[in-house]
Amino acid sequence: MAEVDAAVVIPNWNGIDSIGDCLDSMQAQSEPAHIIVVDNGSADGSVDFIEEHHSEVELIKHAKNLGFAGGVNAGIRRAINQDFKYVALLNNDAVADKDWLKHLVSFLDSNPKAGIATSKICDSHRAHLDSTGDIYTTWGLPFPRGRGEAFSDKYDNDTWVFGASGGASLYRVGMLQKIGLFDDDFFAYYEDVDISFRAQLAGWKVGYVPRALVYHQISATSNKIKGFATYQTLKNLPQLFWKNVPFGLFPKIMPRFTVLYFSIYFSALSRGQVWPATKGLLASLLLWPKKIVQRYKIQSHRKVSTAYIDSMITQGLPPNAHKLRKVFRMSGQV
Secondary structure, eight states, X not given: OOSSSEEEEEEESSOTTTHHHXXXXXXXXXXXXXXXXXXXXXXXXXXXXXXXXOTTSEEEEESSOOHHHHHHHHHHHHHHHTTOSEEEEEOTTEEEOTTHHHHHHHHXXXXXXXXXXXXXXXXXXXXXXXXXXXXXXXXXXXXXXTTTSBSSSTTOSOEEESBOOTTEEEEEHHHHHHHOSOOGGGOSSSXXXXXXXXXXXXXXXXXXXXXXXXXXXXXXXXXGSTTHHHHHHHHHHHHHHHHHSOGGGHHHHHHHHHHHHHHHHHHHHHTTOHHHHHHHHHHHHHHHHHHHHHHHHHHHTXXXXXXXXXXXXXXXXXXXXXXXXXXXXXHTOO
């Protein structure tokens, strides 16, 4: 039986420039936790650094990069096997306030219907917001709530949100044992929205806890790989849609999503990202039969109404979708 309530899983891939600060912030936490670092085949000396300077953490080593989803799943399974009540995820390029975990644990302790608690995340310069929870829109496009806005007290009230950022959130193990872990097929991008969507469908709530503060080097990992964001976006958006959107919302979301998806695809082509974009589209088609099977299981165990899911979805495009909004206005779509 675990001696503390929570384990914190930190995925790492070539993060030697940031993992030290991340682990220092974990050592300084006011809430005791067991720290698990999952290394995804780093080749930059990260593992040696962790073993030398942070021998207190449990280190899981993978020979290759399993992505965010595959990496954190290994850590989550380890936490479940050690009987922890909660498991938190924190990006290796993030630094948490000393009371970060305490506030998340307190929220889940006080709200038994909540399966996930998420943080107020700002950039590493503490000037702009990165996320105050995730939204899912009627265009089938997720977006971090508040991203790019100036850091302020605008989002300083506890509230229920649609989804939680996988970069800094706490998950109830009992919920994960019922709905499953992250979907390895996502690898990275939108896997956190997927698990939040599945939680909502199963009747769990997602809470936003603004006192749980995290400072994040935005896209420090994904920017290392050319075309990575394009490929993952075009591969994963259809997975997210087909698995989770209730059939009753298809008339509202599916036509918009189709237009949006191919707008993203052709925009990528125009930027010269022909192979990442086409590879992502083809990968989504190859995964479609598997996602339909998963959809049947997810929807057959749904505990909430279509109307409830509709009430949690944001109308319109995300606020930063300026180019898409312009195109759709010209075509009369919005």
